[in-house]
Amino acid sequence: MISNTLIFSLLTFSYLALGCMALAMFSHFRDSFKQPPTQAQSRGLYWVGWSILIASYYLGISYLGFAYGSILFIGILSFAGLLVILTASYRPRHLPHLMAGSTSLGVSLMLIS
Amino acid sequence: MKETFFRTMTWLHTWVGLLVCWVLLLVFFAGTVSYYRYEISLWTQPELHSEVFQHYQENHLEQQLAQGQDYLELHAENAKDWRINLPIERKPYLSYSWQTQPKAGQRRGEFIEHVVKTNDQGVVTETRDSKGGNFFYRLHFDLHYMPAKIARWIVGFCTMFMLLALISGIVIHKRIFKDFFSFRRNKGSRSWLDAHNVSSVLALPYHLMITYTGLITLMMMYMPWGVLTAYDGDTRAFRAELNPGREQVKPVGISADMVQINTLLPLVKSYWGETPIKQVVVTNLNDQNSRISFYKNTQQAVTDKRIPLVFSGVTGKLVSDIPDSPSATHATHDTLMSLHTARFSEPLLRVFFFICGIMGCAMIATGTLLWAVKIRQKQQKNIKNGAKPSLGLRLVEGLNLTFIAGLPVATCSFFYANRLLPTEMANRAQWEVNCFFITLTLVAMLACINRTQTSWRFVLRFGAIGLLAIPALNALTSNSHLINNISQQQWALVGFDMMCVLLGGALWFASNKLANKISLSTSSSPAKHKANITPKLASQITSTKGA
Structure with missing residues (x-):
């Protein structure tokens, strides 16, 4: 049986991960924080993004199996990416807040399930 | 060299994309909609919206099969085959169906399905004649108003072009990662390009997968020679090996009594355990060679195989082989097929x-809109001086209006026709489809006059x-509405209504x-509004034009 709460948490984690990757870019960081990122910040965000992405993929396939988990994860990534792009273009200032919000939502979903 | 290569690729991307994009949009749209094929079919049969919903119940199975067999013996004695369809997640009702004996000159008989009401209240025998979700499913590869074979070749041709467009698109998109999260709004053609890039890049794995596997689904038709050579022209033998248990046996003409289907259940369970059963099919009724096939619900397994357990209908002995684990080629083909059908x-x-x-759909639509923009x-300068836009531009703009804006309206008209056409109308199902295409034609006529x-x-x-x-249409023309569908947890029907509201x-x-x-462009000059582009893009456009 596939758990819907798990899928929602994976979606929130992917949003966080892709959000980090977006913020690792000069222009998106500047739009969100009104100041340019330092190189360390940029690099940090980039690798944090990748680590969260890999960790959530691992979480997905360990619960849902390699085949189903992989297919689902690609679907989740496409949708999470779309959400990040919409936030970054229409509400760049809120991107960090929404990332924090989505993380806490994801963690609490994991805890209750 | 490098410059010419990119120019060639840009040229290729533009023209293979543009040439087939409207057929592709139709195919992509219909394919996307058919992810909800069963839900749409359910919605288009309001007769089934109450009193029939039930879950799969293991402990009622024996009784359901016995009742099914009795019912079919009574009502479909001379049928070609019988099917007992057990409730599954996407078709949450029990039904008995059969195919009548085909008339002379026809391959198939008529399919009749009776749906069982819950709480022993009888069966629903009359549902309106409608293609429902199957219309979109068939439209996706058979198009309409033309022989399926020609349509499949057209669709295959367009799919091949799409694959070319995708690959050349990846090659010419130099800033895939740099512009990964970029969407610059209100910037004229820059925004269209960004929207095109975003919709392509984000779902790129999906686009590649669906296009490639789309070709795979019909590969035996496009390239039959491998099979013809390996099996010495005997495609039937190939199909029997591809789908074990699906080969048809001919009746011998000696009548014989059939076993009770439910007595086979313990045997089925010994092979499949608690796996739910989806369908039981009986062929060659009351014949020495009759067959009873059990199909399981494959649930979340990534497979498209329907491998049945086949029993002799007379002796009750298992006659199909239990297949070994498939070869690597077989498994790859199966995975690709199941990825496409999902x-x-x-x-x-x-x-x-x-x-x-x-x-x-957005990728295709934004691509062709971008070209038109x-x-x-x-041609802005010439148009300003009173010249007419070129034929190509008028054609593309007209087709854009017809297909991009017209498809949702046509789909909508299909659903309205489903509910509003009189139920006793002759050729009703076909008229629903005609409504779809009439609407599309009306939009096309509008596009001829004004774009x-x-x-x-x-x-x-x-x-x-x-x-x-x-x-509102659903509430007025069926015996249930959104609120009581929610309260009765009919999520397929609720989902349909909500999805329409969302898309609307x-x-x-x-x-x-x-x-x-x-209103903006009437207050300022339209030319100025459209030419709102960055110098960088302008140079990019010139390079595209040069190609």
Whole structure:
């Protein structure tokens, strides 16, 4: 049986991960924080993004199996990416807040399930 | 060398994309919609909206099969085959169906399905004649009003072009990672390019997968020679090996009594354990050679194989082989097929597939819109001086209006026809389909006369209002409405209504955006508004034009 709460948490984690990757870019960081990122910040965000992405993929396939988990994860990534792009273009200032919000939502979903 | 290569690729991307994009849009749209094929079919048969919903119940199986067999013996004695369809997640009802003996000269008989009401209240025998979700499913590869074989060749040709467009698109998109999260809004053709890039890149794995596997689904038809050589022209033998247990046996003509289907259940369980059964099919009724096949519900397994357990209908002995684990080629083919049809996906994954499908439609639509916007910019000077836009531009703009804005309206009209056409009408199912194409033709006629933003806004608004009113239509023309569907947890019906409202809302939003734009462009010069592009893009456009 596939758990819907798990899928929602994976979606929130992917949003966080892709959000980090977006913020690792000069222009998106500047739009969100009104100041340019330092190189360390940029690099940090980039690798944090990748680590969260890999960790959530691992979480997905360990619960849902390699085949189903992989297919689902690609679907989740496409949708999470779309959400990040919409936030970054229409509400760049809120991107960090929404990332924090989505993380806490994801963690609490994991805890209750 | 490098410059010429990129120019060639850009040329290739533009022209293979543009040439087939409207057929592709139709195919992509119909394919995306058919992710909800069963849900749509259920919605289009309001006779089934109450008193029939039930879950699969292991402990009622024996009784359901016995009742099914009795019912079919009584009502379908001379049928070609019988099917007992047990409730599954996406078709949550029990039904008995059969195929009548085909008339002379026809391959198949008529399919009749009776749905069992819960609580022993009898059966629903009369449902309206409608193709439902199957219309979109067939439209996806058989198109309509033409022989299926020709249509499949056309679709295959377009799919091949799409694959070329995708690959050349990846090659020419130099800033895939740099522009990964970039969408610059209100920037004229720059925004269209960004939207095209975003919808392509985000769902790129999906686009590549669906296009490639789309070709795979019909590969035996496009390239039959491998099979013909390996099996010495005997495609039947090939199919028997591909789908074990599916080969048809001929009746011998000696009548014999059949076993009770439910007595086979313990044997089925010994092979499959607690795996739910989806369907039981009986062929060659009351014949020495009769067969009873059990199909299981493959649930979330990534497979498209329907491998049945086949029993002799007379002796009750298992006659099919239990297949060994498939060869690597076989397994690869199966995985690719199942990825395309996505039959394994539970509701949330299905939503993601649907979203990716919509992004595919957006990719095609933004691509062709981008072309039209750029060419109009190029001809702006001449048009201003009183010259007519070129035939190519008028054609592309007209087809864009017809297919991009017209498809949602046509789909909407299909659903209205389903509910409003009289149920006893002759050829009813075909008339629903005709309504779809008549609407599309009407939009095309409008596009011949006027392709301005006013027409776009009109068609989009029309579609938006139609879709937003779908829940009201459902409430007025069926015996259940959104609120009591929610309270009775009929999520397929609730989902249908909500999806229509959501898409209607999106169309309304788009038409409002256009309204703002029209009022803006009447206050300032339209040329100025459209030429709002960065110098960098201008250079990019020139390089594209040069190609």
